[in-house]
Amino acid sequence: MGFQDFKVTNNYGGIAVSGEITLMGMWSKGNGLYLQLFQSSMGRQSFLYRQISHMKDYTGERNQWLPADMFASGKYAELVDILLALRKPSKEEAEYAA
Numbered sequence: 001m002g003f004q005d006f007k008v009t010n011n012y013g014g015i016a017v018s019g020e021i022t023l024m025g026m027w028s029k030g031n032g033l034y035l036q037l038f039q040s041s042m043g044r045q046s047f048l049y050r051q052i053s054h055m056k057d058y059t060g061e062r063n064q065w066l067p068a069d070m071f072a073s074g075k076y077a078e079l080v081d082i083l084l085a086l087r088k089p090s091k092e093e094a095e096y097a098a
Contacts (some may be wrong), residue, residue, distance in 0.1 A: 001025060001027075001033070001080070001083070001084070002027060002087075003025035003026055003027060003032075003033075004026055004027065004028060004072070005025065005026045005055060006024060006025035007023075007024050007025075007055065008021065008023050008056065009021070009022045010022070015019065018038055018039040019038070020036050020037060020038035020093070021036070021037045021038075022034070022035070022036045022037075023035040023036075023047060024052065025057055026052075026054070026055060027087050027088075028050075028088075028090055030051040030053045030088075031050065031053075032049075032050075032051065032053065032054070032055070032057070033049065033050075033051065033083060033086055033087075034048075034049065034050050034052045034057070034058075034060050035047060035048070035049045035083065036048045036049070037068065037071075038095070045067075045068035045069075046065050046066065046067055046068050046080075047065065047066040047067075047070070047071070048063055048064070048065060049064050049066065049082075049083060049086070050062060050063050050064060050086075051065075051074045051086045052079075066082065068078065
């Protein structure tokens with residue numbers, strides 16, 4: 001994914017909750033990704049993802065959702081393309097594209 005900084009955390013949950021795995025990564029200052037995989041109490045698994053502006057940004061931008069079967073079915077390239085679409089180009093990349 002090309003992060004300059006990242007962290008992965010997990011919450012094992014318990015009897016009443018399923019727990020989750022969270023990835024937070026920064027491509028550059030003010031330009032990051034929050035990704036969380038969890039299973040709801042109704043048994044539905046999904047990915048929550050959004051843009052973040054720093055490593056302690058737990059609210060970020062608008063939540064977006066992807067079905068977990070994208071991962072289970074091996075659609076990794078499609079999943080990565082969707083997540084990388086949140087990455088803002090660096091100044092150098094923007095100047096080169098212009």
